[in-house]
Amino acid sequence: MKTLSALLGVALILVVLWEGFETVVLPRKVTRRARLTRVFYRYTWRPFATMVERVVSIKHQETFLSFFGPLSPPLLLGVWAGVMVLGFGLLYWTAGSTFKVPEGTPTFLTYLYLSGTTFFTLGLGDITPNSTLTRCLTVVEAGLGFGFLALVLSHLPALNQSFARREVLISLLDARAGSPPTAVELLQRHSDEYGMNALRQLLHEWEHWSAELLESHLSYPVLAYFRSQHDNQSWLAALTTILDSCALIIVGLEGTCERQAELTFAMTRHAVVDLVMVFGRQPQKPDHDRLPEDELARVRAALAEASLRLREGPDADKRLTELRQMYEHHVYALSKLLRMRLPSWIQKSRRAENWQTSS
Numbered sequence: 001m002k003t004l005s006a007l008l009g010v011a012l013i014l015v016v017l018w019e020g021f022e023t024v025v026l027p028r029k030v031t032r033r034a035r036l037t038r039v040f041y042r043y044t045w046r047p048f049a050t051m052v053e054r055v056v057s058i059k060h061q062e063t064f065l066s067f068f069g070p071l072s073p074p075l076l077l078g079v080w081a082g083v084m085v086l087g088f089g090l091l092y093w094t095a096g097s098t099f100k101v102p103e104g105t106p107t108f109l110t111y112l113y114l115s116g117t118t119f120f121t122l123g124l125g126d127i128t129p130n131s132t133l134t135r136c137l138t139v140v141e142a143g144l145g146f147g148f149l150a151l152v153l154s155h156l157p158a159l160n161q162s163f164a165r166r167e168v169l170i171s172l173l174d175a176r177a178g179s180p181p182t183a184v185e186l187l188q189r190h191s192d193e194y195g196m197n198a199l200r201q202l203l204h205e206w207e208h209w210s211a212e213l214l215e216s217h218l219s220y221p222v223l224a225y226f227r228s229q230h231d232n233q234s235w236l237a238a239l240t241t242i243l244d245s246c247a248l249i250i251v252g253l254e255g256t257c258e259r260q261a262e263l264t265f266a267m268t269r270h271a272v273v274d275l276v277m278v279f280g281r282q283p284q285k286p287d288h289d290r291l292p293e294d295e296l297a298r299v300r301a302a303l304a305e306a307s308l309r310l311r312e313g314p315d316a317d318k319r320l321t322e323l324r325q326m327y328e329h330h331v332y333a334l335s336k337l338l339r340m341r342l343p344s345w346i347q348k349s350r351r352a353e354n355w356q357t358s359s
Contacts, residue, residue, distance in 0.1 A: 002094045009090030013144075016080045016087070020148060023076075024155045026219075036083070038280060040076055044068075045225065049339050062231040065339060069225035073159065076222075077152050081119065084148070088141045089115035098131040114138075119145035155220075162216040163226045169209045170228055170238045176202065179353040180232040183244035184302050184346040187253070191306035200257035206242045207264040213239070214271040221278050224338060230354050236340045240331045243268050244345055247323040252311025253303070265323070272330045281337055283329035290328065291345050296320075299346050 019036045045068060052064045092099065092111035101110060114127045118141045129135045177186035190199040213235065217223050228234050246265035249256045276283060291299070296317075300310050310316070335342050 005090045006094040009087040009094070012083050012087030012090070016083050017144075017148075020080060020152065023220075024152055036079070037076060040079055041072065041222075044072065044075070053339070062227060066227040069222065069227065072222055072225060073152075073156060077149075080152070081145075081149070084141075084144070085112065085115045085119050088119065088137070091137060092134070095131070095134050095137070098129060098134045100128045100130050102126060115141065118142050120149075121146055159220055159223060159226075162220065162223055166209075166213060166216065166223070166235055167228060169205060170233055170235060173238055173241070174233070174354045177241055177245075178347055179230070179351075179355075180237055180341075180343050181241040182343050182345060182347050183241055183248055184299055186241060186245050187248065187303060187308055188306040191308050196256055200260050203242070203246065203257065203260045203264040207260075207267045210239065210242075210264070210268040210271045214267075214274060217271075217275055218278055221275075224275065224279070224334075227340075232354070234340045236331060236334055236338065237343045239268055239272065240327075241343050243272070243327050243331070244343070247320060248299075248303075248310060250323060251316050251320045253308050256308075269327045269330075272327055272334070276330045276333050279334070279337060281333045284333040284336060285329055286332045290342065291320075291324065295345060302346055 015036060022035075023037050048068055049065060052061055056064050089108070089112035092114055093108050096106060096111060099106070099111075099114070110127070116122075117124050118138050121142050123142075129138055173181050173186075176189055177183075187199075190196065190202070224235075243265060246261040246268070249258055249261035250265060300312070303310050331342060334340070
């Protein structure tokens with residue numbers, strides 16, 4: 001029994017150290033399903049989001065859902081710390097006879113208490129080790145506790161910086177594609193004499209933004225839970241709008257920047273697909289068609305009003321369908337997981353945009 005407890009304790013400690021390395025230090029995507037961190041987010045985010053959707057009014061749901069992202073890293077740190085304390089507690093319990101304890105019969109809770117005070121470097125000294133092995137063990141735990149907490153806490157400013165960089169272009173998209181953004185609105189607002197050059201530059205910037213999103217969100221997937229400043233904005237909606245816009249340009253808008261659209265589409269789709277893999281999701285067929293035939297007719301008419309003619313015919317429709325199938329199932333899977341609404345292709349009604357509102 002003692003041997004099994006010791007092995008279990010060592011296993012718990014190694015699991016947490018490896019989890020911390022993969023989550024905080026390793027700048028590479030981790031798709032392994034058997035992860036303590038993945039279990040934590042699965043069994044905290046879904047119940048939390050479900051509770052918010054059932055208890056909180058629709059008007060305030062986005063505000064409450066936004067709490068989860070910033071709160072989850074400290075909570076995950078608490079889980080890691082608890083598992084580490086439990087692991088060392090099992091080791092101390094195994095070596096119980098080599099500790100000097102206060103009067104009374106020590107129990108497992110006694111050694112768990114010793115592990116907690118050592119891990120958090122309290123140094124109370126009411127329980128002391130009497131052998132070389134246990135002295136080394138307490139020193140190792142104190143060092144791991146101090147270094148582990150410092151490493152994880154230093155990780156929080158990096159998250160905030162990555163979040164701030166992500167939101168800059170999302171905020172800039174407000175005046176360029178509406179609130180919430182749509183592909184048709186984005187193209188209409190770049191239909192003037194110099195609009196195509198501006199559109200090419202915008203797509204180039206979003207190609208780089210997608211690459212940065214891919215790098216930051218694969219390294220720190222928790223960033224996906226960080227929500228934008230306004231309820232009608234999100235990183236997923238912005239990314240989907242860019243994909244929709246690129247799809248329309250690739251299918252055929254006369255006088256547009258097709259090559260840059262292809263590059264941006266490739267980079268943005270790459271980000272979407274890899275994020276679906278990291279979150280362990282499968283692409284899902286949407287509950288409803290985002291672009292039925294009557295909606296596509298409205299898209300063509302709206303673009304024609306802005307002197308942008310979208311190529312017509314069976315070949316064009318087939319090509320557009322193929323492009324949509326390359327990303328819509330993935331963005332829908334992320335939408336269902338993160339409770340983020342996907343944008344429509346064209347605005348349903350005119351409303352004041354974020355930059356036009358005030359108190």
